[in-house]
Amino acid sequence: MSLLNSLKGGGRHGVPSGESRDPIGYLVAGLNKVAQSELLDRLGLRRQTEQAVFTTTSNGFKVMAAAGRQFAKAGKKGRPGVRVPGAGSSGQFDLTPTEDEQMLVDVVDDFATELLRPAAAAADDSCGAPPELLSASLEIGLPILGVPEALGGIAETRSAVAGTLVAEALARGDMGLAVSVLAPGAVATAIGLWGTDEQQKTYLPAFTEPSDGGVPAASLALGERAVLFDVLRPSTTAVREGSGGYVLNGTKSLVARGAEAELFVVGASLEGRPVLFIVESRTPGLTIEGDPAMGVRAGGMTTLTLTDVRLRPDALLGHGSPQSTDGSTYTECVRFSRLAWCALAVGTAQAVLDYVTPYVKERQAFGEPIAHRQAVAFMVADMAIELQAMRLVTYKAASLVARGQDAAREIALARRLCADKGMKIGLDGVQLLGGHGFVKEHPVERWYRDLRAVGIMEGAVLV
Structure with missing residues (x-):
């Protein structure tokens, strides 16, 4: 039975009344609302022409606030904002997710598998995410994952590890939709990390206590x-x-x-x-x-x-x-953004590996599965090795960030590795599918295009 069908209901943002506000409570309870809605059916039946189509223009157009939202000034001017403390450390080199983090991954992975992946092809064609899917992501509290608990968010300590795991899980569904889902949270996290008291109390309530217009796109x-x-x-x-x-x-x-x-x-x-x-x-x-x-x-x-x-x-x-x-806040923002892109690369590369492994075992050539060919088997093995290296370096960087330690070196290593090896995994995935890898009938060509962004994109996401 799907995890989605076994979840319990809740209150604001899906938090059960009277229970503590933690990441698992938000995400698990929130997914119950998604499961009980008609969203899955609508996304499965809705044709591309019925989805919100992002209209590209040559001349451009004025930016307008979708809901006419006013951000009223609040908080004390000149006062430092709230900062979440760094996570504790056992002193041991252990990148195994905690029980709560693993539960979070399982929940978000279901969300990515049952909602993101079925909608990915149409969203890629229309250059935009379906509004229903974006609304579903708000129900499970993703935009406030990095916002301090004192400000209405769910971060008791630095959430870099949780954010990295969530980004990876979402990207296993689709990187483009993961970026759409995570974009508002990047702004909320930035204000939570570096904003003043006035900035936090002016803008973060729109994310933590959304009006009828929902959480603002940012x-x-x-x-x-x-x-x-x-x-x-x-x-x-x-x-x-x-x-x-x-x-x-x-x-x-x-x-x-x-x-x-x-x-x-x-x-x-x-x-x-x-x-x-x-x-x-x-x-x-x-x-x-x-x-x-x-x-x-x-x-x-x-x-x-x-x-x-x-x-x-x-x-x-x-x-x-x-x-x-002095440039230090900006530099830190760039590094945390690059770490998020590394997590997206790990998730997308995992999707490629998961797709091609059964394919090469089932695809017949000259009377036997092509996986029996040594060149094919070695290529799949190399993909798995490179993916695990990407994941370990990314996790290590995230763990340092979560503890409030300098992770500049580890983030730089992760970005280089994820940009190079992520692209190679995408390329090898296309190669293993042969002619099928070049057509849109299979998602590997889309994942290959997405993985190319890891060494180019700056901003958009943040952990």
Whole structure:
């Protein structure tokens, strides 16, 4: 019996009344709502033309807030925000998920298998995720996985390991849809990690206590279209005004769900140092146009153009702290984003391996399964070895981040390994399927395109 059919009901965000608010409580109880809805049937029967189609344009269009949401100022100005403590350490090198983390993985894996994967092909074609699927992801509390419990979230300690496991599980369903689902949580996590008290209390309630309009679509915008682009040296500029505010100019590319986003966290260069700004979609000077790419198409990628966008002084993420202007907050954000992309690569590569292994055992050539051929068997074995290396390096980096330790080296190693070996696993998967690997009848060609994004994409997701 599916785990989805055995879950119990709950209250807000799926949390049973009177029970503690923990990740498992949110996710398990929330999935009950998904299981009891008609979502599975609708996604299975709904034709591509009935789904929300992301319309790409050549001229672009104004960014509008989907629900006309107002982010009312709250909190104490100049006061540091709430920070979750690092996780404890036993001192032993053990990357085995805890019992709670494994339960979380099992729940999200069911969500990915029963909802994401069946909708993936149509979402890839239409360059956008079905609204029903996005709503289902909100029911299980994914956007607030990294938000401190004191602010209405579910993070009692740094949630890098849990976030990594969730991203991997979602990507086993589909990387593009995983990006769509995780994009709002990236912004909420960024504000929870580095925001001031005022910023946290102004924006996080929209994620933790959503109105009838639901959790706002939001996006972490770091990437740019530039030859030899260096994410740590953004060409988007921020200039101080006499009133103490800022004026932003530049273009951000591959911004997930930008057409519907109500909130952005945008990277820019301020006086030669990279910083992050909170930008509301209703701010004058923002335009956006469709930017569908080769892969991760279900992420609804867009190009965000900022033309003389004027922001208040408190729009700088972490305003008032030295880290907000010396580049350290921005650098940490880039690293945590890259770690999330590594997790997505691990999940997608696992999907490739899981798909081709039974295929080569069943596919007949010259009167026997092609798995009996030594070249084929060795290729599958190499895929499994490389995948396990990707997973271990990624988990190690996540465990260091969760404990609040320096993980710069481990994240850099994970990104290089996941970009190179993830791409090779995708390529080998296509090769093992032969002609079938080149057609859309099989999902491996989509996973191959998605895996190419790991060494290119910056931002969009965060753990």
